[in-house]
Amino acid sequence: MIQLKNINHSYGENTVLNNFNLTVQARHTTTLIGPSGCGKSTILRLINGLIKPDNGEVIIDGVQLSDSNLRNMRLKIGYLIQEGGLFPNLNAKKNITLMASRLKWSNEKIQERLYKLCQMTHFPEEALEQYPMELSGGQRQRVSLMRALMLDPEILLLDEPFGALDPIIRSGLHDSLIEIFNELHKTVLIVTHDLNEAAYLSDNIILINNGNIVQSGTIKELIDTPANPFVSQFIKAQRSHLQEGSL
Numbered sequence: 693m694i695q696l697k698n699i700n701h702s703y704g705e706n707t708v709l710n711n712f713n714l715t716v717q718a719r720h721t722t723t724l725i726g727p728s729g730c731g732k733s734t735i736l737r738l739i740n741g742l743i744k745p746d747n748g749e750v751i752i753d754g755v756q757l758s759d760s761n762l763r764n765m766r767l768k769i770g771y772l773i774q775e776g777g778l779f780p781n782l783n784a785k786k787n788i789t790l791m792a793s794r795l796k797w798s799n800e801k802i803q804e805r806l807y808k809l810c811q812m813t814h815f816p817e818e819a820l821e822q823y824p825m826e827l828s829g830g831q832r833q834r835v836s837l838m839r840a841l842m843l844d845p846e847i848l849l850l851d852e853p854f855g856a857l858d859p860i861i862r863s864g865l866h867d868s869l870i871e872i873f874n875e876l877h878k879t880v881l882i883v884t885h886d887l888n889e890a891a892y893l894s895d896n897i898i899l900i901n902n903g904n905i906v907q908s909g910t911i912k913e914l915i916d917t918p919a920n921p922f923v924s925q926f927i928k929a930q931r932s933h934l935q936e937g938s939l
Contacts, residue, residue: 693718693847693879694739699748701734708734709903712748721873721880723890726900727926732883736849739881740771753846770845770878774852776836778824784835785820792842809838812875813868830861834868841872850882854889866892887911887930899923 694716701709708731716722724732737743738750741762750757752765778787785806786793792802810817813834824832833853840848854862870893873880884890890897891911898908907919918924 695751697749700746718879719877721894722896723882723894724898725890730900731903733851736851768846770840770848772836772840772850772853776832780824783821783823788839848878848880
């Protein structure tokens, strides 16, 4: 579903990705993990067309991303960022349905989709009229998730979506996501620095360091057969946080 081919990208003199290659399987959940500054979020921004690579190709469902097809490609992609990125001057309902309204969906279609998303994310319908500041942190993230899913995209990109939430709220959202992933069978790409989160949510973990893929596989493969000392060091630093039974 997603391919990055020979990608080079720099911010000024800082090279973030150097001849980077990535393939993301369709209808699987893949997690990009690694230390801060390793290039994880840059990869999502490249896929979503928010930034352009200095060199290389971004290919989505067999089509290279370009200026001419960027708008149509973005309609296939749901994007959820840390803190949710909700518009504070719009209530939950208008935040969720903003793009559908711009695309001139009928009121009936919007309401039908909105009802389904509330059921799917366990969000109370009576809270749809509330503004972001009136919602809890967990509710705001559920609204952001519904907004990302509103157009029924083929791809879902999640960039550190739970980093600012406390552990209990995160756990509830993790369970909701698993239900959604199992029901919708989307191609999901998650960025996190939390190995426990990666192990719980994804089919495949891709460990990145200094803009390069160090190793990919299941959490068991990374633990049992580390590709190099960095993999062992990274896992050792986080292993105490792994949930019991996640291997």
